Amino acid sequence: xxxxxxxxxxxxxxPGEKEFHQAVEEVLDTIRPVMEKHPEFVEAGVVERLxxxxxxxxxxxxxxxxxxxxxxxxxxxxxxNSAIGPYKGGIRFHPSVYIGIIKFxxxxxxxxxxxxxxxxxxxKGGSDFDPKGKSDDEVMRFCQSFMNELFRHIHxxxxxxxxxxxxxxxxxxxxxGQYRKLKNRFEGVFTGKSPEWGGSLVRPEATGFGLxxxxxxxxxxxxxxxxxxxxLVSGSGNVAQNALKKCNELGAKVVTLSDSTGVIYDPDGISxxxxxxxxxxxxxxxxxxxxxxxxxxxxxxxxxxxxxxxxDIALPSATQNEILEDDAHKLVxxxxxxxxxxxxxxxxxxxxxxxxxxxxxxxxAKAANAGGVSxxxxxxxxxxxxxxxxxxxxxEKLKRIMKNIYxxxxxxxxxxGDEGNLVLGANVAGFMKVAKAMLDQGVI
Ligand code: NDP
Ligand code: 2IT
Numbered sequence: 001x002x003x004x005x006x007x008x009x010x011x012x013x014x015p016g017e018k019e020f021h022q023a024v025e026e027v028l029d030t031i032r033p034v035m036e037k038h039p040e041f042v043e044a045g046v047v048e049r050l051x052x053x054x055x056x057x058x059x060x061x062x063x064x065x066x067x068x069x070x071x072x073x074x075x076x077x078x079x080x081n082s083a084i085g086p087y088k089g090g091i092r093f094h095p096s097v098y099i100g101i102i103k104f105x106x107x108x109x110x111x112x113x114x115x116x117x118x119x120x121x122x123x124k125g126g127s128d129f130d131p132k133g134k135s136d137d138e139v140m141r142f143c144q145s146f147m148n149e150l151f152r153h154i155h156x157x158x159x160x161x162x163x164x165x166x167x168x169x170x171x172x173x174x175x176x177g178q179y180r181k182l183k184n185r186f187e188g189v190f191t192g193k194s195p196e197w198g199g200s201l202v203r204p205e206a207t208g209f210g211l212x213x214x215x216x217x218x219x220x221x222x223x224x225x226x227x228x229x230x231x232l233v234s235g236s237g238n239v240a241q242n243a244l245k246k247c248n249e250l251g252a253k254v255v256t257l258s259d260s261t262g263v264i265y266d267p268d269g270i271s272x273x274x275x276x277x278x279x280x281x282x283x284x285x286x287x288x289x290x291x292x293x294x295x296x297x298x299x300x301x302x303x304x305x306x307x308x309x310x311x312d313i314a315l316p317s318a319t320q321n322e323i324l325e326d327d328a329h330k331l332v333x334x335x336x337x338x339x340x341x342x343x344x345x346x347x348x349x350x351x352x353x354x355x356x357x358x359x360x361x362x363x364x365a366k367a368a369n370a371g372g373v374s375x376x377x378x379x380x381x382x383x384x385x386x387x388x389x390x391x392x393x394x395x396e397k398l399k400r401i402m403k404n405i406y407x408x409x410x411x412x413x414x415x416x417g418d419e420g421n422l423v424l425g426a427n428v429a430g431f432m433k434v435a436k437a438m439l440d441q442g443v444i
Contacts, residue, residue, distance in 0.1 A: 001042075001045070001047075001048060003028045003031070003032060003035060003047065006028065006047050006048055006051060007021075007024060007025055007028050009048075010024050010051050014100070014103070016100065017098075017099065017100030017103060017104075018100060019100050019101055019103075019104035019320060019321075019345070020100045020103040020104045020107065022104065022345065022348075022349065023103075023104040023107050023108055023345060024051055024107060025349070026349060026423070026427070027107075027111065027427050027431065028047070030423060030424045030427040030428060031047070031427060031428060031431050033416050033417070033428075034416075034428055034431060034432065034435075035047070038435075040439060041435050041439065044438070044439050044443060045443065046435045046438050046439065049438065049443075050081065050110070050434070050435075050438070051107070053078045053079060053080045053081075053103065053106065054079050054080060054081060054082060055078075055079040056076075056077075056078050056079070056099070056103075057075075057076065057077045057078075057079070057149075057150075057153055058074060058075070058076055058099065059074070059075045059076075059149040059150075060072060060074070060075070060149075061073040061074065061075045061127055061129065061142065061145050061146050061149070062145060063138070063141045063142045063145045064141060065134075065138050066135055066137060066138055073127050073128055073129040073142070074098075074127060074128055075125070075126075075127045075146050075149060075150065076097070076099060076102045076125055076126055076127065077102075077123065077124075077125035077150060077153055077154075077159070077161075078099075078102045078103055078106040078123060078124055078125065079106075079121075079123045079153070079159055080103075080106040080107060080109065080110055080121070080122040080123055080124070081110045081121050081122045081434060082121035082158075083121060083434050083437035083438045083441060084113075084114060084119055084120070084121055084433060084434060084437045085113070085118070085119035085120040085121045086119075086120065086121055086155075086156070086157055086158050086159055086160055087121045087122065087123030087158065087159040087160070088109070088113055088120035088121060088122065088123060088159075088160050088162075088373060088376065088377070088380075089105065089106060089109040089113075089122060089123040089124040089125070089161070089162070089164075089373070090105075090124060090125075090126075090161065090162045090163050090164030090167065090372075091124075091125040091126050091127075091161045091162070091163065091164055091167045091171075091175075092105070092124070092125075092126035092127075092164040092165045092166060092167060093126060093127050093129045093130070093131050093165070093166030093167050093171065094126070094128070094130065094165050094166050095128055095129075095130040096128070097126045097127055097128045098128065101126070101320075102124050102125065102126055103124075104320070104344075104345065105124040105126075105164070105344055106122055106123055106124035107122070108122075108344055108345065108365065108366055109122035109123065109124055109373070110122030110430070110434055111366050111426070111427060111430030111431060111434070112365075112366040112367075112369075112370045112373060112430065113370075113373055113377075114429075114430040114431075114433040114434050115366060115367055115370055115405050115408065115409070115426060115429060115430045115433075116370050116373060116374045116377060116401055116405065117401065117404060117405075118374065118377035118378075119377075120160075120373065120376075120377055120380075123159055123161075124164075125150070125161055126164065126167075127142075127146060129142055129146075129166075130166075131166050131171070132286075136170070139170065139171065139174065140174045143171050143174035143175045143178065144174060144175075144177075144178040146175065147174075147175045147178035147179050147182070148178065148182070150175075150179075151178070151179050151182045151183060154179070154189055155187075155189060156187050156188045156189050156380070156383070156384070160188070160189060160190065160191060160376070160380060161175075161189075161190055161191075162190060162191040162192045162372075162373070162376050163192045163238070165237070165319065168192075168204075168237075168238060168283070169192070169194060169204070172190055172192045172193060172194075173193075173194065175190065176189070176190045176193060176197075186198075187383070188379070188380055188383025188384060191203060191375075191376035191379040191380060192204070192376065192379075193379070195388065198379075198383055199379060200375055200376075200378055200379035200382055200388070200389070200394055201388070201389070201390065201391040201394050202375050202391055202394040202395050202398060203372075203375045203376065203379055204238065204242070205242040205245070205246075206242075206371045206372045206374065206375035206376075206398055207238065207239045207242065207342065207369050207371050207372030208238070208239045208240065208241060208242025208243035208244070208245065208246060208317070208342065208371075209242055209243075209245075209246045209371060209395070209398060210368075210369065210370060210371015210372065210374065210375075210398055210401075210402050211239065211243050211246075211315060211317070211340050211341075211342045211363075211368050211369055211371060212226070212243055212246035212247055212250065212315075212340075213246075213371065213398070213399050213402040213403070214340060214363055214367060214368045214370075214371070214402045214405065214406055215313065215315070215338065215340035215363055215368065216250065217402065217403055217406035217407075218338065218340070218361050218363050218406065218422075219338060219361070221410070222361065225250070225251075226247060226250040226251060226252040226313070227250065227251035227252065228251060228252070228253070229252045229253070229312040229313050230252070230253050230255055230310070230311040230312045230313070231247050231252050231253065231254045231255065231311060231312065231313045231314075231315060232254075232255065232256045232306040232307070232309055232311040232313070232314045232315070232331075232336070233247075233254050233256060233257055233306065233315045233317055233342075234256070234257075234258045234263075234305060234306050234307075234314075234315070234316045234317055234318045234322060234343075234346075235257070235258060235259070235316075235317040235318030235319070235342070235343065236257040236258060236259050236278060236281075236282050236289050237282065237317075237318075239317040239342040239343065239369065239372075240257055240315075240317040240318070240342070241275075241278060241279060241282065241283075243315050243317055243342055244257070244270060244275060244278070245275060247315075248269075248270075248271045248275070252313070253269035253271075254269060254270045254271075255267060255269060255270070255309065255311060256306035256309055256311075257270060257278065257289055257292070257306075258289060258304070258305055258306055258318060259288060259289040259318075260318075261288050261289065261290060261302065261303070262288075262289060262290055262300055262301055262302045262303055262304055263289070263300070263301050263304040263305055263306050264289055264290070264292050264293045264298055264299065264300050265298060265299040265300075265301070265306075265309055266292075266296060266298040266299075267298075274292075274296065277292065277295060277296075278292065290302075305322065305327065307323060307327035307328075307330050307331050308327075308330055308334075309334065310334045310335055311331075311334065311335065311336050312335065312336060312337060312338070313336065313337070313338045313339070313340070314331055314336050314338075314339045314340075315339075315340050315341075315342050316339070316341055316342060316343050316346035316347065317342030317343050317346075318343055318346070319343055319346065320343065320344060320345040320346060321345065321346070321347075321348050322343065322346045322347075323339075323346055323347040323348065323351045324348055324350070324351060325348065325350035325351055325353075325354060327351060328347070328350070328351035328352075328354035328355055329354060331355075331360075332354060332355075332358045332360065336360065337360060337361060338360065338361040338362075338363075339355055339360055339361070339362050339363065340363040340368045341363060341364055341365035341368050341369060342365075342368065342369050343365065343369070344365050344369065345365055346365065352364075352423065356421070356423075362422060362423065363422060364422055364423045364426050364427075366426045366427065366430060367405050367406070367409050367422060367425075367426040370401075370402070370405055371398055371401070371402055374397075374398060374401045374402075375394060375398055378394055378397055378398075405426075408425070408429045409422045409425035409426040409429055410422065410425055411425070412424070412425040412426075412428050412429040412432075413425030413428075416428055
């Protein structure tokens with residue numbers, strides 16, 4: 001079947017799942033030259049099989065709030081592809097979650113995980129539960145109820161979840177605790193665990209650090225570095241905070257952070273004590289970014305995003321489709337010359353086109369944010385050895401992996417005739433690895 005027909009069928013069979021359609025379309029558009037070179041992939045129906053998850057689980061998650069009122073949320077786990085390893089991917093708790101979001105994330109995860117060079121298949125899970133404004137007890141009861149069903153479907157050798165939006169150390173702790181109680185086993189079934197009970201050092205920092213390592217590689221190729229550059233970061237959660245820290249370490253100046261209510265602009269740079277303030281605000285008090293503007297007397301734009309400000313580099317690290325075509329024009333006009341995607345699919349296809357037409361250095365999510373799942377892979381390795389490695393050792397491995405992902409994506413773009421197009425390079429390199437594995441293993 002042609003790639004166009006496959007795409008039509010995906011749209012037809014997955015109605016209304018627009019984020020999933022978008023993710024599939026981008027990959028299919030870039031693998032056209034591969035399919036021409038490899039008719040054996042066409043004959044074996046590799047792409048038809050790839051776009052259909054191996055398994056999708058949807059379940060009821062009932063829980064009781066602090067007032068004794070019963071709520072019912074919906075839980076998801078999509079086990080997308082296990083050709084090169086156990087399903088691996090995060091869990092997202094956000095009111096916008098529905099099957100189309102989990103499928104787009106699970107689909108992207110297949111190629112991202114392949115790029116890491118580690119043995120991990122692709123999966124993703126989540127719920128439309130909104131942790132905002134909930135007490136710790138409510139979050140705990142929700143996580144326990146979520147795990148009351150999920151525990152049947154996960155195992156260190158089959159499916160290993162981790163965090164994503166709305167799921168950090170606190171939620172992973174509650175879910176892991178419930179898993180352990182139900183299974184009566186202490187095993188590496190989650191990554192992003194606390195280092196006291198099986199977590200890897202550097203996992204909390206890994207996505208943001210990896211994003212900056214990758215961006216650094218991309219700049220290095222052009223004989224540039226991050227020193228002295230002004231950086232626009234969106235979001236203020238796990239990825240944004242750790243991208244901020246690594247940017248500061250490398251001499252860059254981060255001038256924006258945001259959340260779903262607005263954006264702050266600090267022309268002096270968010271560094272020193274201000275970083276501790278952000279961590280306390282977001283990870284402990286769980287407050288709004290607006291409070292930063294009040295504390296440090298800087299500009300706050302309600303409902304705004306970072307893309308209207310001047311800068312050199314943009315690191316979108318909040319959510320999907322947060323850079324629209326208009327935003328991309330603004331970034332180009334305001335002098336941004338490099339974009340590194342910390343979030344999953346933060347730029348729309350129209351925005352990516354604008355970047356490419358204007359020769360913006362563009363690091364696509366599947367490659368640039370793969371540091372998180374890479375250290376998850378290292379956490380799995382440590383768990384199976386019952387060992388733990390030092391911070392420096394894991395950080396060094398992470399750096400090496402990000403360098404390799406950059407090199408592989410770059411070399412692949414060159415091989416396929418569009419040197420420097422890392423969207424093409426990352427998609428094709430990830431696809432080739434999974435497609436070959438699927439071919440070797442027969443039609444299953
Ligand atoms: P967090 O929950 O820690 O932080 C998310 C941040 O993005 C918050 O500041 C949040 O604001 C903001 N945000 C979320 N949804 C929206 C929205 N719809 N509109 C505007 N702002 C929004 O999540 P992470 O930092 O872990 O994840 C950020 C992105 O990075 C996601 O796309 C995730 O898939 C991706 N990612 C995460 C990895 C990880 O290891 N954690 C690995 C690879 C990718 P608010 O608090 O107001 O909701
Ligand atoms: O999107 C992602 O890569 C993640 N949320 C991390 C997945 C993982 O298993 O560490």
